Amino acid sequence: MMARYVAGRAAGVVVILFLVCLFTFIIFFTLSPDPAVMICGKTCTPERIDQIRGVLGLDQPFLTQFGTFLVGIFAGRTYGQGANLVECAAPCLGYSFQTNQSVWDMIVERLPISATVAVGAAVLWLLFGILAGLLSAVKEGTWWDRTAMGLALGGSSVPNYVLALALQYVLVVQLQILPFPSAVPFGEDPVLWFQSYLMPWLVLATGYACLYARLTRANVIDTLAENFMRTARAKGLSPALTMRRHALRPALTPIATIFGMDFAALLGGALITETVFGLNGVGKMAADSIAKNDQPVIMAVTLLAAFFVVVGNVVVDLVYTTLDPRVRITAK
Amino acid sequence: MSTAAPPHELAGPVAGPASSGRRVVRALTHDWAAMASAGFLALILLMAVLAPLISLITGHGPNEFDTAAINTDLGGIPHGAFGGISAEHPFGVEPQNGRDILARIAYGARVSLLIAAAATVLTTLLGVVLGMLAGFYQGWVDQVICRVMDFLMAFPALIFMIAILSSLPAGNRSVLLVVVISVFGWPYLARVVRGQTMTLVNREFVEAARASGASTSALVFKEILPNLRSSLIVMTTLAVPGYIGTEAGLSFLGVGVAPPTPSWGQMISSSVGWYAVDPMYFAIPGLFLFLTVLSLTVLGDRLRAAFDAGDAS
Numbered sequence: 196m197m198a199r200y201v202a203g204r205a206a207g208v209v210v211i212l213f214l215v216c217l218f219t220f221i222i223f224f225t226l227s228p229d230p231a232v233m234i235c236g237k238t239c240t241p242e243r244i245d246q247i248r249g250v251l252g253l254d255q256p257f258l259t260q261f262g263t264f265l266v267g268i269f270a271g272r273t274y275g276q277g278a279n280l281v282e283c284a285a286p287c288l289g290y291s292f293q294t295n296q297s298v299w300d301m302i303v304e305r306l307p308i309s310a311t312v313a314v315g316a317a318v319l320w321l322l323f324g325i326l327a328g329l330l331s332a333v334k335e336g337t338w339w340d341r342t343a344m345g346l347a348l349g350g351s352s353v354p355n356y357v358l359a360l361a362l363q364y365v366l367v368v369q370l371q372i373l374p375f376p377s378a379v380p381f382g383e384d385p386v387l388w389f390q391s392y393l394m395p396w397l398v399l400a401t402g403y404a405c406l407y408a409r410l411t412r413a414n415v416i417d418t419l420a421e422n423f424m425r426t427a428r429a430k431g432l433s434p435a436l437t438m439r440r441h442a443l444r445p446a447l448t449p450i451a452t453i454f455g456m457d458f459a460a461l462l463g464g465a466l467i468t469e470t471v472f473g474l475n476g477v478g479k480m481a482a483d484s485i486a487k488n489d490q491p492v493i494m495a496v497t498l499l500a501a502f503f504v505v506v507g508n509v510v511v512d513l514v515y516t517t518l519d520p521r522v523r524i525t526a527k
Numbered sequence: 528m529s530t531a532a533p534p535h536e537l538a539g540p541v542a543g544p545a546s547s548g549r550r551v552v553r554a555l556t557h558d559w560a561a562m563a564s565a566g567f568l569a570l571i572l573l574m575a576v577l578a579p580l581i582s583l584i585t586g587h588g589p590n591e592f593d594t595a596a597i598n599t600d601l602g603g604i605p606h607g608a609f610g611g612i613s614a615e616h617p618f619g620v621e622p623q624n625g626r627d628i629l630a631r632i633a634y635g636a637r638v639s640l641l642i643a644a645a646a647t648v649l650t651t652l653l654g655v656v657l658g659m660l661a662g663f664y665q666g667w668v669d670q671v672i673c674r675v676m677d678f679l680m681a682f683p684a685l686i687f688m689i690a691i692l693s694s695l696p697a698g699n700r701s702v703l704l705v706v707v708i709s710v711f712g713w714p715y716l717a718r719v720v721r722g723q724t725m726t727l728v729n730r731e732f733v734e735a736a737r738a739s740g741a742s743t744s745a746l747v748f749k750e751i752l753p754n755l756r757s758s759l760i761v762m763t764t765l766a767v768p769g770y771i772g773t774e775a776g777l778s779f780l781g782v783g784v785a786p787p788t789p790s791w792g793q794m795i796s797s798s799v800g801w802y803a804v805d806p807m808y809f810a811i812p813g814l815f816l817f818l819t820v821l822s823l824t825v826l827g828d829r830l831r832a833a834f835d836a837g838d839a840s
Contacts, residue, residue: 211681222691348828352821354772356779357795357813360802368803463683467776471799482780485689493690500683508681 204509215501216494220261223490250274264289264494288498289491291484298495301480306462309476312469313461315392316399321454324404325447328411332446333438335416343408350405359398359471366394376472395472399465403457410450418446448518452511459507463500554833561829564822571819575640578633587627589634590787621797621808628794628811635789635812639819642704642784643770649709650770651763654716655755659747661717662724669721676714684711685776692782700785708773716762720755727751757834764827768820775816791816 248254251274252263263272267287274283274290283289288298327347331340366373376391418424419442427437464478473479477496484492555561574581582588620627661672688707695703727733733750741750775792777783784790791812798809 211678214678215682219687219690223694348824349821352768352824353817354775354779354792354813354820356776357817360795360799360809361813364802364806364809460683463686466685466689467780470780481686482689485686485693486781488694493686497683497686497690500686501681504683505681 201513204512208505208509211505212498212501216265216498217261219494219497220264221257223493288495291489291492293484293487293489293492298491301492302477302495302499305475305477305480308474309464309469309478310462311392312395312399312465312474312476313458315396316403316461316465317454317458319396319400320403320407323400324407325411325450327404327408329415331408331412332415332419335412340412344412347405347408350401351409353401355398355402356467356471358401359394359468362394362398363472376474391474395465395468395474398471399461399468407450407454410453411446414446414449415442418442421445444518448515451518452515455507455511455514456504459503459510460500462503462507464496551830551833554836555829558829560825564825564829567818567822568826571636571815572640574633575636578630578637581633582627582630585627585629587630589630589789590626628808631789631794632791632812632815635791635794636815638701638784638788638790639771639774639792639816642701642708642774642790643767645705646708646712646770646774647763647767649705650712650716650766651759653709653713655720655752655759657713658717658720659724659751659755662721663728663747663751665725672717672721676717679711679714682711687711688773688777689780689782692777700783704774704777704783708770712766712770716766719758719762723755723758724751727754761827761831761834764823764830768823768827771816771823772820 245254252260255263266272267283267289269286271287272283283297286299288302290297291301327343331343334340363375367375373390373394374387376394377387379388379391381388424437424441427441428434432440464476464481466478466482468474469476469478470482477499480492481496481500483489484496555565578589621631657672661669688711691707692700692703728751733746736746736750774783774790775795778790778792779796781796784793786793794812795809795816798805798812802809
């Protein structure tokens, strides 16, 4: 039963990714200026343009181009012919129009940076968001609750690039306690690594932490009002024990689902944060490729981000079925 | 996160009996935070409407250069402390060209608010119509609409919005922004509307109306729509700050409103290169953006609390 469910969902993933692919391809096929002209540059002749079109397959009809692109992802493809033949092994996402680098290599190179940003931020926002939310729920109506929730409302209203610039101004320019962020690998200089990623983590985490604090508070308060909680208290369990044994799981399960989706979306690149801090992750790659109209890269980042979102969705649903026995999949 | 998708917590109050508008208004007027937010929003709205008047009084248009206010010897940073704040320029001037920041904030408010308002109207229209269609007819209509929603929500909206906006011809950027924001925004509203319509359709009063021969349009407009009112009000109020943030974010990334038309996000974007020497240039539009988003969020939050309290009583 479970296997069938997973197979069904996997098929759904493939269909959605195919549609995202097709849709993105159509948009760029019809809207963007001719890439051959762009690659060709200033010293261009009509023959040269035709030659580039031929090598990239741009002279083919739409469906052929789209087909070649799809086949390239799974089986690789070749560009040009004869002496100029270029072999692009699977998974082939083409070559950047700007740097001629393989798009797949570019992604492999930058994904760790985006993942570092996402994981660090997620740790921070889960820790602070859930703790603050729990405390607020337990102390509902007190000054702590009102202050924390007021701050959370404020924190979730700061656009992250505004926060990024403000933090950078205070910490880097004025107080000079942090260096300007640069994606240093952990192995090279752990201290500089931490200092570099600290601001991006803080900026990304703030908005989510505030949101999660409010969600956690609302969920815990709802759970505390349930009948089974009254029963638990009536049995004589201490408040701490009722909280730990009975309240946390139902209150936090919905948070787990939302977290899965937020985190998956972040893996596809924190576009604004990475751009503001100049971190060379997938998000900055997306922004740069869009600014330079580098179509193969745009296609790839769109597909990658969609992949994370769609797969994340399925994973979340699967995890949910184990966390919440009421929706567990059973043989009928 | 302040851009793209509206926050998750939009699951509005459950569709209950329509709460009395007067009670909600009374609850809000007794809440200082809600009143302060409403006051600030009224101020911004007034600034936007009276932008030409503000320019007339100060004598500076949004695109007029004022070389007297900047120090050309120091690379064009404004004369005086705090980004050139003076009686002449209450919010200071932009470095390098000396444009009056007050005038640009006021004109920028027009652009930002207009885009957010238009996007809200279009999103609400799409969300309500499609959500109600799915919830009311169910069956294959529901299937089709749900698949489209899944598809749109799976899309990396921000990347795609930027990609579409940058590859489209410059044309009318404001209209394009509204369309793009709405196309990716409506599923979040439609999902809730669909769910509530589904429960409402099976309620006794709808059955009763149907049995007494009410037409489909009467069922939709007289029975179901009024019951969605409170959640629609709350959801749209909470969505507006999201759209203001998205517009500002897209303008910040350089694919929004085209210069020289000012918008808050674009002002912040152009201040990036200057924040170390002229922090006020960045702080003022940043503060306006933050306070506007905050006010709308507080107002939406309090509205929801007021409606919820009505449902509970």
